[in-house]
Amino acid sequence: MTITIAMPSAPPGTAAVREIESGAAKISVRDFDFFYGSAQVLHGITLDIPDQQVTALIGPSGCGKTTFIRSINRMNDIIPEARAKGTITIDGRDIYAPGTDVVALRRRVGMVFQKSNPFPKSIFDNVAYGLRIGGLTDKRSLREHVEKSLIRAALWDEVKDRLDDSALALSGGQQQRLCIARALAVDPEILLMDEPASALDPTATTKIEELIWELKANYTIVIVTHNMQQAARVSDRTAFFMLGRVVEYSDTKTIFMNPKEKMTEDYVTGRFG
Amino acid sequence: MSARRRKTVSAIAEGLCAVAVILALLPLAFILFYVVKQGASALNWAFFTSMPKPVGEPGGGMGNAIVGTLILIGLAALFAVPIGCICGIHLAEYRDSRFSSVVRFAADVLNGVPSIVIGIFAYGLAVLPVKRFSAMAGGFALGLLMIPVVVRTTEELVRLVPSGLREGALALGASRSRAVFTVIVPAALPGILTGILVATARVAGETAPLLFTSFNNRFWSTNIAQPIASLTVQVFTYAISPYDDWHRQAWAGAFLLVMIILVLSIVARLAVRRLEQMNRP
Numbered sequence: 015m016t017i018t019i020a021m022p023s024a025p026p027g028t029a030a031v032r033e034i035e036s037g038a039a040k041i042s043v044r045d046f047d048f049f050y051g052s053a054q055v056l057h058g059i060t061l062d063i064p065d066q067q068v069t070a071l072i073g074p075s076g077c078g079k080t081t082f083i084r085s086i087n088r089m090n091d092i093i094p095e096a097r098a099k100g101t102i103t104i105d106g107r108d109i110y111a112p113g114t115d116v117v118a119l120r121r122r123v124g125m126v127f128q129k130s131n132p133f134p135k136s137i138f139d140n141v142a143y144g145l146r147i148g149g150l151t152d153k154r155s156l157r158e159h160v161e162k163s164l165i166r167a168a169l170w171d172e173v174k175d176r177l178d179d180s181a182l183a184l185s186g187g188q189q190q191r192l193c194i195a196r197a198l199a200v201d202p203e204i205l206l207m208d209e210p211a212s213a214l215d216p217t218a219t220t221k222i223e224e225l226i227w228e229l230k231a232n233y234t235i236v237i238v239t240h241n242m243q244q245a246a247r248v249s250d251r252t253a254f255f256m257l258g259r260v261v262e263y264s265d266t267k268t269i270f271m272n273p274k275e276k277m278t279e280d281y282v283t284g285r286f287g
Numbered sequence: 288m289s290a291r292r293r294k295t296v297s298a299i300a301e302g303l304c305a306v307a308v309i310l311a312l313l314p315l316a317f318i319l320f321y322v323v324k325q326g327a328s329a330l331n332w333a334f335f336t337s338m339p340k341p342v343g344e345p346g347g348g349m350g351n352a353i354v355g356t357l358i359l360i361g362l363a364a365l366f367a368v369p370i371g372c373i374c375g376i377h378l379a380e381y382r383d384s385r386f387s388s389v390v391r392f393a394a395d396v397l398n399g400v401p402s403i404v405i406g407i408f409a410y411g412l413a414v415l416p417v418k419r420f421s422a423m424a425g426g427f428a429l430g431l432l433m434i435p436v437v438v439r440t441t442e443e444l445v446r447l448v449p450s451g452l453r454e455g456a457l458a459l460g461a462s463r464s465r466a467v468f469t470v471i472v473p474a475a476l477p478g479i480l481t482g483i484l485v486a487t488a489r490v491a492g493e494t495a496p497l498l499f500t501s502f503n504n505r506f507w508s509t510n511i512a513q514p515i516a517s518l519t520v521q522v523f524t525y526a527i528s529p530y531d532d533w534h535r536q537a538w539a540g541a542f543l544l545v546m547i548i549l550v551l552s553i554v555a556r557l558a559v560r561r562l563e564q565m566n567r568p
């Protein structure tokens with residue numbers, strides 16, 4: 015049996031159709047405002063983040079990238095006096111709707127923080143944390159997951175003989191990869207990465223970028239980066255933020271080769287910011 | 288300011304600091320020295336193991352009082368630590384709620400209540416109704432003294448845990464309470480433990496609240512429903528007696544008390560160091 019679905023009557027090749035071809039919107043943001051107390055730091059953010067692609071957020075320091083990415087797993091909820099307006103939907107469900115199960119949401123939406131934050135526990139327990147929270151107790155299966163996640167985060171070789179050591183004894187870059195491993199272990203659908211490579215050397219950075227490429231087949235990835243080359247290398251789509259607004263959001267190629275806005279061009283070519 | 292003058296000022300400041308340190312340590316050294324000098328002659332094996340002798344008979348020891356004191360502080364900790372920790376964690380987690388400010392105020396007031404008043408309160412609540420002094424009543428009184436200290440140290444230390452740790456746990460799908468008990472409290476544990484031990488050491492030296500709660504007992508007893516001997520009350524009783532031998536034993540008891548508090552402090556330090564090895568590289 016075949017079912018024919020009537021497509022919206024947009025001519026082939028237009029933006030709408032490319033959008034659908036390259037992956038449906040996983041996350042839709044509409045008129046999203048964000049306030050810390052009375053200070054508004056995000057203004058009417060509207061964008062669609064496609065499934066199985068990498069979306070990069072770029073922009074000068076303090077423009078609201080972290081605030082925005084933390085809104086996608088409602089991590090800003092715990093900041094007193096902070097307030098969000100507008101909608102963010104994931105798979106069509108408004109995550110800010112009353113009655114949303116925030117704990118379940120965060121299990122689906124993993125996050126790697128700008129400041130790495132390993133728990134004061136052993137390396138193993140750090141990676142196993144989310145698995146245990148999810149109810150996994152079987153020792154062997156825990157070990158397998160931990161090993162797999164550490165391998166993917168390019169950290170396994172450095173720590174395989176000292177899994178019981180404190181995670182705080184790791185170097186800054188190792189801690190950052192540990193936090194990536196920890197987020198991967200629970201197998202989220204969406205992965206939010208806030209400057210995941212800021213403390214990494216070129217080799218580790220390359221490995222993390224390769225990982226992002228590999229993960230993209232199954233995950234939706236949003237990555238904040240200050241490194242233009244990195245944004246150009248790993249992402250399919252790029253959003254340029256400035257003073258809490260999205261100045262331009264488009265295919266990464268367009269943003270870097272042929273931006274519509276003068277400001278975007280100035281920023282990506284390093285003329286300011 | 289010339290370099291010469293800067294150096295002089297710095298030297299004077301350093302000198303003042305040194306003097307202050309010596310002034311602070313001097314009484315401690317003096318107390319230790321005096322207690323040891325007076326008590327040493329009565330300190331022997333029998334002091335630790337035997338029971339008090341009847342009036343007038345020389346010898347005997349404080350074996351029952353040593354065990355009694357340990358039982359009392361054990362009971363106090365058993366009562367105060369869970370309550371104090373839970374309150375402290377609550378205060379740190381819901382710092383701005385109305386309920387929290389009430390609890391915080393209550394803890395501060397309780398902290399300021401003289402221990403004799405706590406003793407009278409425990410007497411009215413735990414002795415009068417059953418018409419019997421008991422170790423339980425003593426432990427209750429000491430526990431009441433411990434609670435505010437445990438509450439405030441726990442609160443302080445839980446608050447000091449960086450918010451990034453909480454966020455990390457929440458981001459992995461932990462509920463708020465799960466994050467608190469699996470990440471935040473363990474991170475604060477070394478400090479909380481020190482707080483508990485400091486509070487324990489503090490109440491170990493209390494006499495007033497025990498006078499009419501656990502009272503005293505000349506015999507060997509580990510029954511917590513009965514009156515029980517304690518080092519502090521025993522020292523007090525012996526010190527105001529007219530007998531020289533009892534005076535010596537009072538000094539020995541005082542020496543032992545100081546030692547118990549010292550050991551508790553050292554244990555606290557060691558425990559903290561061990562835990563911190565996990566927490567910090």
Ligand SMILES: Nc1ncnc2c1ncn2[C@@H]1O[C@H](COP(=O)(O)OP(=O)(O)OP(=O)(O)O)[C@@H](O)[C@H]1O
Nearest residue numbers: 050055073074075076077078079080081082093128
């Ligand atoms: N907890 C907070 N309370 C109040 N203001 C905040 C808070 N966090 C961020 N801000 C403000 O919100 C604005 C956006 O900050 P945000 O951290 O989102 O920027 P960013 O784009 O991630 O910057 P960077 O590239 O430096 O990480 C800044 O002006 C910042 O001062």
Ligand SMILES: [Mg+2]
Nearest residue numbers: 079080081128
């Ligand atoms: Mg940021």
